[in-house]
Amino acid sequence: MFVLRPEIPADVPAIEALLDRVFGVRRQHKTSYRYRVGIEPVRALCLVAEEAGTLVGTIRYWPVRVGAVPALLLGPVAAAPSHAGNGIGRALVGTTLERAAALGHRLVLLVGDPAYYARFGFAPAPPEIEMPGEDPARLQYRLLDGGPLPTGLLRRAEAAGGGDCGAVPFALDAGAGGA
Ligand SMILES: CC(C)(COP(=O)(O)OP(=O)(O)OC[C@H]1O[C@@H](n2cnc3c(N)ncnc32)[C@H](O)[C@@H]1OP(=O)(O)O)[C@@H](O)C(=O)NCCC(=O)NCCS
Known part of the structure; x- marks a missing residue:
């Protein structure tokens, strides 16, 4: 049984x-890291999954902009290969969304x-x-409020923590986790 908690x-x-193991040590060359390096993640949404004191999953989010509109870039998310298929990925993504x-x-x-990711909407x-530089077929979105979809160039956030609109401290519901 794993539990989720803030990173x-x-x-x-x-x-x-864990990220080196599942994505490889050259993962920082991926296009998505251009939006992460030097930028503070959105702390309220960075969680880990832990089982018996061992870290078995991670999810992080970064602030970005689509044109001028603030948005979140989800990732990386990973579950330990030894624990694949146990619902860790589902719990991490579902809880943070x-x-x-x-x-x-x-x-x-x-x-x-x-x-x-289709299962998460x-x-x-x-x-x-x-x-720019990413395979368009792999770029996906989810609107959280049903509003209009902003369009334009995906941009790095300008300032550390710029996308974290959460003044609310992170608290998980009791029992959050999974099988
Ligand atoms: C993707 C990942 C986070 C899923 O974590 P997990 O805890 O094993 O997943 P869950 O137990 O929540 O869900 C398992 C389901 O996802 C499916 N699944 C896992 N990876 C998948 C993939 N790349 N494509 C499609 N389905 C996938 C499984 O087949 C299973 O399907 P089912 O529910 O119909 O049986 C994990 O496999 C992982 O870390 N992979 C390597 C890194 C990665 O690809 N991260 C995602 C960025 S693209």
């Missing part, structure tokens, strides 16, 4: 090791496998949302 600084070595909506975020983008981004 803390002491988790970073285990998170980096709910939290993002509650915090007032409107739009989430990610680069990933459409076959996995993501759909392929239209060509009017441009992420």
